[in-house]
Amino acid sequence: MSLGYFVKGFFRFITFLLFFGIILLGFLFAVNNTTEVILWVGFDLPPFSVGELVIIVFIVGGLLGLLLGIGIFRQMKHLFQIRKLRSQIEKLQGNAEHEKS
Numbered sequence: 001m002s003l004g005y006f007v008k009g010f011f012r013f014i015t016f017l018l019f020f021g022i023i024l025l026g027f028l029f030a031v032n033n034t035t036e037v038i039l040w041v042g043f044d045l046p047p048f049s050v051g052e053l054v055i056i057v058f059i060v061g062g063l064l065g066l067l068l069g070i071g072i073f074r075q076m077k078h079l080f081q082i083r084k085l086r087s088q089i090e091k092l093q094g095n096a097e098h099e100k101s
Contacts (some may be wrong), residue, residue, distance in 0.1 A: 026055055 028072045030051030034085065046058070 026058070030055055 033051035033054075034049045036047040036049055038047050039053075046055070
């Protein structure tokens with residue numbers, strides 16, 4: 001076993017602990033903040049507790065961030081691929097010109 005494997009496992013464990021801690025804190029926040037509020041977003045929404053609203057907004061924001069991130073990474077992948085193909089075309093054109101002369 002290499003040291004890199006140990007470090008990778010350690011960081012996974014720390015990430016798991018952080019994730020579990022955030023979930024636990026969100027649950028405790030939702031349980032302790034039961035004051036209900038009514039939101040109006042063009043129409044009346046049913047009353048939600050403050051804790052529920054924070055958790056819902058956090059989840060929706062995370063999902064939207066993931067969706068936007070996927071689109072951005074896909075676009076970056078395509079841009080890198082275009083650059084690579086253009087450089088290959090230029091290289092092939094340069095080789096073709098040298099062969100002609």
